[in-house]
Amino acid sequence: MNPFDVFKSWQQLFDKATQTTSRERRQSFDVFKPWQQLVTKTTETICGKSAKYIGAIEPFEAMTSWLDLSARLSHSTWERFVQDAWEYSRDYSQRWILFMDTMRQRGNNMLDHFENGMPPLLDYEYEVVLDASTFVRPVNYSLLFIKHPEGKQPLPGKRPLLVIDPRAGHAAGIGGFKHDSEIGMGLLEGHPVYTVSFTPEPCPGQTLEDVEEAEIHFLEEIRKRHPDRDLPLVYGNCQAGWAIAMLGADRPDVTGPIVINGAPMSYWAGGEGINPMRLSGGLLGGSWMTRFLCDMGVGLFDGAYLVENFERLNPANTLWKKDYALFAKIDTEQERYLDFERWWTGFYLLDEKEIIWIVRNLFIGNKLEQGVLEIGANHLIDMTKINDPLVIFASSGDNITPPQQALHWISEIYPTTEDLIKAGQRIIYLLNSHIGHLGIFVSAAVARREHHAIIEHIEVMQKLEPGLYQMVIDADTGETDPAKEQSRVHFERRDIKDITFSVPEAEFDKMCQVSEANEKLYLAFGRPIVKALMWHPQQAAILRWFHPARVSRYIWSDRLNPGMKGFEEMAKWVKDNRSKTEEHNTFRYMERRTSDLIATALDAFRDERDTLLEVLFEITYKEPPKF
Structure with a gap:
């Protein structure tokens, strides 16, 4: 031969692989x-x-x-092997071009969104009802009324629903980010739906007490607009969850039932391998770091730092899985990815007074679970004053707010179930076994199941006897009429012992003392130096644009990186001549397995890192054994 x-x-073979x-x-x-x-x-x-x-x-x-x-290695296998290689190489190169074009669009979207003032990214039309920047105590909040997409009117007897999104580094709108969302489920059930929005920068000198006062005005306005309906059902996501729980305790006359989703309430609670973020404050020396970052921002705290902390918790997702999911399904995931990233990269600012109160009283001080805390001068809030049912939605897959942090505070305020019943309180909790923190607010599946069930059965909860309950979703009925039951649920009585977790209070008490001492040292010696160097707001604005969370996105924009411009034209050609490989392609299979290995390695790194942080925290703050 x-x-x-x-x-x-x-x-x-190579010449005719696709034609023969x-x-x-x-x-x-x-x-x-x-x-x-x-x-x-x-x-x-x-x-x-x-x-x-x-x-x-x-x-x-x-x-x-x-x-x-x-x-x-028979001729048929060789044929498949070479054919797979040929098809995969073509598909891979096309996906890479589309992926890079998506990065280009993400960078452009980030800059465009910033130039447009970063409005709330709602999937629904809305009208502004109140603008709190015009109040006597101005804040950067607004009350929005959500218009039904089909022009339908609310059903008779349905109480108003107010959805409040977290102001924790991102824009408002996550509660109505999709059609299937908390806002969407409220509209589906026939409620008049409102939401609270906020602008990127706070009003000068605003405090959390000012924000609460504005939200009270919002609730009073909703009451005026619907005098024939019951008090509003108030939904609070993450940071807004603990804020609205405090408001409900402070002014129970303006709120109806309260639902808090993924909201940390017990900041010291956790366990081995659970929520290492609770330790980071102590390992960094306490609140002095927040003071330093506010001084670098000339009185403003950059929300990009909060987002960066969140991303560090899951390096596998941040460094690999999120972008690989886009790369692997570039033909179907591009639009969803860009929509989410427009919200994710819209970094908002907080006033120094706001973030310092949060860090000192919650993240470090853990004062909320003590039952009484001071939000302003001579303004105390007693958490036992909540009258209407309090619904808590948490997930075991949430690494920001695991069930321990969402629920343990109840046992600190009410040591026994009898104490809870004697106080006339009704607390209902709902658990998900796997969804992550963002999924609690963003996932369409969670909205259709958990949030729909909560909103649908809120009047049932209103009629429960005082006590602690777990809400269990049994099944969907398949019914589409909002006037009829669409999901079957039941409520199981629980004991306070079921939500009591071990907390190393002695170690965290020492952390508080160290934090207070370090903050005093910084204010005395560090702040004068930083303020002498960072004195103009323009300096802070320039510094913010060099934050890695921003640079890593806008660096791919063709407005700043001319080298990315070519991907736009190449992507157009690829879409017109797209040739996708099949899922069972040998090399596509190897790609998926390689991706799994990389993600597993990053997860292993995360676990080892978190273990090391726990050890360092114990070494630093735990009382040494006595011999």
Whole structure:
């Protein structure tokens, strides 16, 4: 056989891989048969003689592995292997171009969104009812009324629903980010729906007490607009959860039932391998770092630092899984990815007074679970004053607010179930086994199941006897009429012991003392130096644009990086000539397995890092054993 025929056959394969029929491609491999038979026969002879020479095994057993391999490398397998390689290389290069074009669009969207003032990214039309920047105590909040997309009017007797999103580094709108969302479920159930929005920068000197006062005005306005309906059902997500719980305790006359989703209430609660973020304040020396960052921002705290902390918690998702999910499904995921990233990269600011109160009283001080805390001068809030049902939605998959942090505070305020009942309180909690922190607010599946069930059965909860309950969702009924039951649930009585968790209070008490001492040192010696260097707001604005969370996004914008411009035209050509490989492609399978290995390695790194942080925290703050 002429070796040239072999190379000619390979050339044929690559030239006609996509045009020829399966039968024609198999014929092009017939030239390999003599070579395969020769190699197989030679190997059989060598293996047979070697086996007889060493007298160890039978010839057949000696060559089993090679024969298996040879069988797999038959002409049909070779055909598939080369065909897979050809198709995969083409698909991979096309996906890469589309991926890079998506990065380009993300950078452009971030800059465009900033220039447009970063409005709330709601999937619904709305009208502004009140603008709190015009109040006597101005804050950067607004009350919005959500218009029903089909022009439908609220059903008779349905109480208003107010959804408040977290002001924790991002824009408002996550509660109505999709059609299937908290806002969407409220509209589906026939409620008049409102939401609270906020602008990127706070009003000068605003405090959390001012924000609460504005939200009270919002609730009073909703009451005026719907005098014939019950008090509003108030939804608070994450940071807004604990804020609205405090408001409900301070002014129970303006709120109806309260639902808090993924909201940390017990900041010291946790456990081994659970929520290492609760330790970070102590390991960084306490609240002095927040003071320093506010001084670097000339009185403003950059929300990008909060987002960065969140991303550090899950390096596998941040560094690999999120972007790989886009790359692997670039044909279907691009729009969803860009919509989410527009919200994710819209970083908001907080006033120094706001973030310092949060850090000192909650993250470090854990004062909320003590039952009484001071939000302003001579303004105390007693958490036992909440009158209407309090619904708590948490998830075991949430690494920001695990069930321990969402629920333990109840046992600190009400040591026994009898104390809770005697106070006339109704607390209902609902648990998800796997969804992550953002999924509690963003996931369409969670909205359709958990949030829909909560909103649908809120009047049932209103009629429960005082006590602690767990809400269990049994099934969907399949009913589409909002006037009829669409999901079946039941409420199981629970004991306070069921939500009581171990907390190393002595260690965290020491952390508070260290934090207070370090803050005093910084205010005395560090702040004068920083303020002498950072004195103009323009300096802080420039510094913010060099934050890694921003640079890593806008660096891919073709407005700042001319090298990205070419991907726009290439992406157009690819979309017109797209050729996708099949999922069972050998190389596509190897790609997925490689991705899994990378994600697993990053998860292992995270686990080891978190373990190290726990050890360092114990070494630093735990009382040494006495001998």
